[in-house]
Amino acid sequence: MCLFFTALQGNDDWTVTCTSSNVCSLRGSTVDISCTFKYPEKQHDLSTTVLETLWFTEEDRNQTPVDLLSDADYTGRVESSCGEISCIGSSCNRKCTLSIRDLRQSDSAVYNFRFKTNQPGGEHTANPGVALSVTDLQVKVSLQGNNANLECDSMCANATIIWYTNGQYLAQGKPSWVDIYSEASFSCAVEGYERLHSPPVCKSTPQYADMRSDGIDL
Incomplete structure (x- = not known):
């Protein structure tokens, strides 16, 4: 459920590359956002040491990034981890991943990654960052004859769609056609997140009730 592009910042010696610049995920699920940073092993006869890695969505009054790990809105839901440092020739790189659990729609934001070293000016941030969109599933209903098209x-x-009727598995794949007079309720989910169902629709829900304006007696 991700749209993959590359976010890149810096020159050949100092770069931050993120696997995605746009990520879409479902409310209640878990998302992983990863960036890899590159830096020179040595510069001006000084060996480079990484002093800090940081994920943030906003800055304080002093334009200092607010660490997500200390943000009360993310308490108990966020983790940051970094892999081993790999050096080839005169360059080193390392991958860091931010994991956010139990996603909320308020988590929709641009997530930035910054690393800081002991080198003069050795502080770099991913630009433009990774834009996360958190969404709900919703069943849309359209009418054709005595059938309702559920999308x-x-x-x-x-995303691979899975359909449920009265909470039980019905089918997988494209929009589903059902009898408008059906007494059952219908909901959907996506593969890999089957526990996250959309709100169900049935004859009494607004999606169906709107059909009465077209002269259909349900």
């Missing part, structure tokens, strides 16, 4: 709507692209 599982989400901002997340390339």
